[in-house]
Amino acid sequence: MIKTFDVAAIRKDFPIFETGIAYLDSANTSQRPRQVTGAMLEYFEKFNSNIHRAAYRIAEEATVRYEATREKVRELINASSTKEVIYTRGTTEGINLVAYSWGRKHVKQGDLIVLTIIDHHSNIVPWQILAAEKGATIEYVDIDERGELRQDQFRKLLERSPKLVAFGQVSNALGTINPATEMVAAAKTAGATVLVDGAQGAPHQGVDVRALGCDFYAFSGHKMLGPTGAGILYGRRELLEAMDPFMSGGDMIKTVRVEGTTYHDLPWKFEAGTQAIAEVIGLGAAVDYLTALGMDAVRAHEREITEYAFEALSDIEGLTLYGPPPSRRAGVISFSIEGIHPHDLATIADRDQVCLRAGHHCAMPLMTRLGVAATARASFYVYTQKDEVDRLVGSIKEAQRIFA
Template sequence: MATASRGTRLDVATIRKDFPILETGIAYLDSANTSQRPRQVTGAMLEYFEKFNSNIHRAAYHIAEEATERYEGTREKVRAFINASSTKEVIYTRGTTEAINLVAYSWGRKNIKKGDLIVLTILDHHSNIVPWQILAAANGATIEYVDIDERGELRLDQFHELLKRSPKLVAFSQVSNALGTINPAEQMVAAAKAAGATVLVDGAQGAPHQGVDVQALGCDFYAFSGHKMLGPTGAGILYGRRELLEAMDPFMSGGDMIKAVRIEGTTYHDLPWKFEAGTQAIAEVIGLGAAVDYLSGLGMEAVRAHEREITEYAYEALSDIGGLTLYGPPPSRRAGVISFALEGIHPHDLATIADRDQVCLRAGHHCAMPLMTRLGVAATARASFYIYTQKDEVDRLVGSIKEAQRIFK
């Protein structure tokens, strides 16, 4: 681990040894969908199952204390990773989707009123659109979407125009999952806060690839998933500013989120446990802690630098292929995601052909149907990269594309 990062450069060969799945020969180019997980993460989970498997927060015996300590230990690791001011602001969820739904339900139903404006963007993932659509329909609010320009970057002129209408909520993704566009999040949060809006940033593609400092970013809520950043599925994070979280009602309710239940009524637990009802995903949260350790060990600057190098290499290689259309901004302004289309070849057919070469490629609408409609396509093929991606895997993708073109010529 200590050797996997030299200054700002990742030692990819060493990193790859931590990912047994890569030994199967696949070229895994779908990390924006879900990342692979290193032995350190699966090992931490296995250790829980084999050595101190028990429920947290309630048992008096020693293995339960160990489980509770590990589970709560992740909270401090995450707090440091995102630079939140307190672990009380770090809420465990199943992932980004649940985190955003929590805010839409617990904050939104109380604070979004009839006639209020919610500002989203056309780049957003369905998980940052649908919860707000449901809220807007229930409470009589309206939603406006910031459009993109020809490069797939947000139209900031339009964003600032919308802010003049004093939106109650602004929610947008730090990085687009479909195009890889890195949005100017700090600038957007500052402008939205100045306009009086509450701001949620969807960090599902931001936290794993460039990290975040929520205090510097200045947002009110920040949501992300563990499984896109080397952790297991089923554990994600909602960061919220403490005074907002304090004022919010619980999302899920039941066991463990209470101080006292009487037939006359219930006193809720303190933050962060007020939002964590029922038996939690203990092993997954422990795994997420190990994932944060792993990334912190590498350093997010080095992670970003490696992804940028691979993305530039892939962008150039794909640009050289005739009949291939690239979507989104130039590599310097995007994360490790490249969406593209081939003339006369449907993305699904390309993905099937690539699969025969053991190249794992995503084809579809990437849970961003409004964006696909905006681009005038039903689907795109998407390659996405992470800390373990090597240039020869990009070369294999190029080979699959050429094979598809040969079959379909």
């Protein structure tokens, strides 16, 4: 069911909009509502303490709030158990955890790892390091003219029985929504372990990890209304059980003797050291906020804004849009303007308080594939309104006037 979506009411929860900015960089990091910052502030002011060890009341409160986020996230992504929900600093750490703890154990010389040309550096570099260390090979699935993954080539690569397949649910640079469920099913049939980078998927499309069928799914809290420094790695329990810790030290142990150590149970085995307690509590509040809106409604709103922006930008002369049509993309639009470098456009937009991303979007292999050094990128979220898109169009026209 799609609820009615009141953007004006939503924006009232985000004090930053009182500054007058048009914020079109949510794929980079989202804004955070009062509910999130409030939950964090409440921790600092009312029950600031360390979790899992102290016997006094405020520490129990902190522990309960900290662990409550796990169940909220489990429900949001439909994991079977909170044991499968690991706190990380973000997507990058989640992928590195898998590359280190799973990859070092299972990837061997001559193995094949399949990635895609549109992946974020976070889902490329850890695998490159692992492949170099183990003598494994990496192949990249290419895109077609519309910026969509070439499924024929992907199927061909699967015939070579890759050990691992890793790809993003949604491209951060092009907005392409990959057919993740079909791709995971095909990769699993081919015997691969599958990691899905959900950095752009979880906040905007939502995910049901059991329906998706992947082995690992990593995402960041700060792109979904939460604070920086708190993210999630979902992993299938039997895989996580068989993996060694990523980091070691306090909190991830059961017993430590001079002869050796036994590790803590899931999920704490992967959570060494004092955790980002306030951030995890903030992430819980962000999940509450998104759950109250409903992911269907979030998707529908982003679709409406994306269609509106796609239309408005298409009308501008000398503007090139990259990636698929709005029906097949998330709320991300990458583009370039003839004769104007994206950095210059972003500087001019900034003069109008329009926050626009310019650069390679941590997807340099894709930029090389497209034959560009950089693009400008506008991205949207629950609070984006059409007026912000109109302001972007105004800034682009101003830039064209200056550079004419």
